Amino acid sequence: MTLTSQKQDFPFDNAPERRGTDSLKWARYAGRDVIPMWVADMDFPSPPAVLEALRKRVEHGIFGYAAAPPQAAESVCLWFQIRYGWAIQKEWIVWLPGLVCGLNVVCRAFAELDEEVAVLTPVYPPFLTAPLNSGRKLLRCPLRKTSDRYEIDFERLEQTISPATRVLLFCHPHNPVGRIWKLEELTKLADLCLRKNLLLCSDEIHADLILDETSRHIPTASLSAEIARQTITLASPSKTFNLPGLGCAYAVIPNMELRHRFLRAMRGIVPHVGPLGYTACIAAYRQGAEWLDSLLKYLRNNRDLLCQTINALPGLSVISPEATYLAWIDCRGLGLSNPAEFFEEAGVGVSDGAEFDSPGYVRLNFACPKSRLQEALHRIRKAVSNHTI
Numbered sequence: 001m002t003l004t005s006q007k008q009d010f011p012f013d014n015a016p017e018r019r020g021t022d023s024l025k026w027a028r029y030a031g032r033d034v035i036p037m038w039v040a041d042m043d044f045p046s047p048p049a050v051l052e053a054l055r056k057r058v059e060h061g062i063f064g065y066a067a068a069p070p071q072a073a074e075s076v077c078l079w080f081q082i083r084y085g086w087a088i089q090k091e092w093i094v095w096l097p098g099l100v101c102g103l104n105v106v107c108r109a110f111a112e113l114d115e116e117v118a119v120l121t122p123v124y125p126p127f128l129t130a131p132l133n134s135g136r137k138l139l140r141c142p143l144r145k146t147s148d149r150y151e152i153d154f155e156r157l158e159q160t161i162s163p164a165t166r167v168l169l170f171c172h173p174h175n176p177v178g179r180i181w182k183l184e185e186l187t188k189l190a191d192l193c194l195r196k197n198l199l200l201c202s203d204e205i206h207a208d209l210i211l212d213e214t215s216r217h218i219p220t221a222s223l224s225a226e227i228a229r230q231t232i233t234l235a236s237p238s239k240t241f242n243l244p245g246l247g248c249a250y251a252v253i254p255n256m257e258l259r260h261r262f263l264r265a266m267r268g269i270v271p272h273v274g275p276l277g278y279t280a281c282i283a284a285y286r287q288g289a290e291w292l293d294s295l296l297k298y299l300r301n302n303r304d305l306l307c308q309t310i311n312a313l314p315g316l317s318v319i320s321p322e323a324t325y326l327a328w329i330d331c332r333g334l335g336l337s338n339p340a341e342f343f344e345e346a347g348v349g350v351s352d353g354a355e356f357d358s359p360g361y362v363r364l365n366f367a368c369p370k371s372r373l374q375e376a377l378h379r380i381r382k383a384v385s386n387h388t389i
Contacts, residue, residue, distance in 0.1 A: 010291055012298045015043045015369050022245075029349050035376045036349045040175070040326060042242040042367035044295070049287035050241060050280050057279040066275040068095050075285035076235075076250065083208070086222040092254050094262060095273045097247040099205050102234045103130040103169060109265035110199040110258075111136045111166040118161055118168045118198075120152060122328070122358035124175045127203075131169075139165060140357060143177065148319060150177040154188055161192075167199045172220060173206045176328040176356055176363040178321025180215045190220065190227040199258070200231045205249075208240040208292060211300050212322040221254065229255045232262065239324075240292060241284040248277030299325050302366045302373050309377045313384045325367035328353075332360040334387060346383035348376045 018026045025036045025043075045051065073090040080086045096102050107117050107130050117131035118139040131138045141160040144153040161168075170189070173180050181189075193200045202220040210217055221231040236249035253259040303320060306327055310318045315333035329350075331339035340352035340362050353361025366373055 010044075010047075010294045012044050012295065013369050013371070015372075016045060018043065034344060034347050034349045035372060035379070037365045037368070037376060038349050038351045038363070040239065040324075040365055041244050042325065042365075043369065043372070044242055044367065046242050046280070047284060047288040047291035049291075050243070050283045053279050053283035054276060057276060063275055066273060066278060068273065069278055069282070071282045072278045075282045076252075079285040080219070080252075084217060084219050084222065086219045088252055089254070092252050092259070094251040094253060094259060094266075096234075096236075096249040096251060096266075097271050097273055097277070098238075098244075099203060099234045099236055099249050100126045100130070101270050102232075102249065102251050103127065103201065103203065104133055105262060105265045105270065106167060106169070106199070106201045106232060107131045107136050108134045109261045114164065116162060116165040116167075118157070118165050120157070120170070120174075122176060122353065122356035122361065123169075123171055124203075125355045127169045127171065128357060131167075137164070143174075150174070150179050150319070152181075152185055152189065154192065158192060158196075161196055161198070165196070165198060167201060168193060170200060170202045170220065172202050172204050173209070173217065173323035175206060175324055176326050176351075176353075176361075177319070178211075178324050178326060178328060180210060180212060180217060180322040182215075183218055186218055186220055186223060190223050193230060194226060198230070200227065201234065202231055203234045205234065205236050205239050206324045207235065209296070209299070209325060210323050211296065211303055213300075215322055217323070221252065229258075232258065237281050237284045237288075241280070241288050243277075243280050243284065246274070246277045246280050248273050248281045298370075299367060302368075302370060303327070305370070305373060306364070306366050306377065309381065313381060315384060315387070316380075325365060327364045327366055329362050329364055330360070331362055334384070336360075342383065342387070343380065347379045 025039045025041055029036055073093050077088050080088050103126055111117050113135045116137040116139050119127045121140045121142050139160055141157045143150040207217040221228040221233050233252040238244040307318050307320045310316050317330045318327050336342050340350055343350045351363040
């Protein structure tokens with residue numbers, strides 16, 4: 001099996017209308033003049049090869065319970081080998097309908113009721129809720145913010161972890177701050193987990209969305225055989241190829257004992273992946289590389305426009321994200337009690353930083369046509385201009 005693609009132009013400037021469809025993103029502001037830039041899905045159609053594969057599968061006409069076809073695991077293995085140089089084995093893969101349930105399964109499987117799960121904040125909200133959903137204790141360790149990046153405060157993390165800590169939930173690349181963790185950082189984190197005997201759950205759903213052209217994604221479990229035995233990697237084609245509604249994700253678990261514990265914790269509560277999810281996954285990984293390259297160029301231009309505009313406004317600042325299509329905007333200089341509400345009143349719907357454990361910030365999704373981003377930035381500029389600090 002090979003990864004293939006056809007040279008063509010992809011019309012990212014001409015996104016389909018999503019109002020009045022089943023879009024969660026757009027339904028939030030139905031009937032209001034608010035541009036939705038909150039939840040992390042893109043306003044772009046998925047790759048043509050994926051759409052064609054789905055059409056053929058729909059023409060079959062039967063959508064019974066699905067077993068993972070061999071091509072699904074093969075496509076995942078080939079994608080990781082080509083993109084990241086990590087040779088994973090098909091039997092390491094556990095299929096999931098989404099990564100949020102994977103975070104919850106990890107907490108249930110590897111920490112007891114009186115034990116702790118650590119996270120680095122700010123972070124994607126399900127990291128904060130997954131331990132609590134199953135009665136586990138949540139430990140927060142803030143990232144350290146410098147003038148141009150966020151960093152792991154290893155000294156503070158080591159002080160935060162206690163003898164009752166069993167799991168570290170790790171976001172790589174990081175949502176919402178957009179960091180690509182470097183080799184030296186990953187090595188240091190892996191060493192800490194090995195010394196403290198922590199199960200490392202590495203959520204790498206944004207791994208393909210690398211905006212910094214001088215950087216590359218390094219799967220945490222690829223560092224060594226030792227850390228691979230102690231790591232569960234969560235991944236999916238959903239963010240990369242805009243497929244979240246099709247419910248196809250997976251955990252990569254090299255350690256057979258950990259894999260069996262994970263599978264036991266899934267029983268009775270985690271549904272199976274559907275046939276369209278597998279179909280999309282195979283087509284995306286086999287034939288979506290050219291589309292992804294074009295997407296990344298488009299996202300880089302959007303990111304640069306956004307950062308230039310936001311950093312020119314009084315009271316707002318943003319560190320240019322190295323990965324993802326999400327901007328983490330510091331609004332504290334505006335002196336607002338609720339910056340997300342301020343943006344919404346300006347006609348731009350964003351995610352509230354308080355949900356990520358960082359009040360005073362907002363997260364903005366810039367995976368949309370440039371014209372829509374320009375209009376959103378115009379509204380933000382006008383609102384800030386009219387605001388008295």
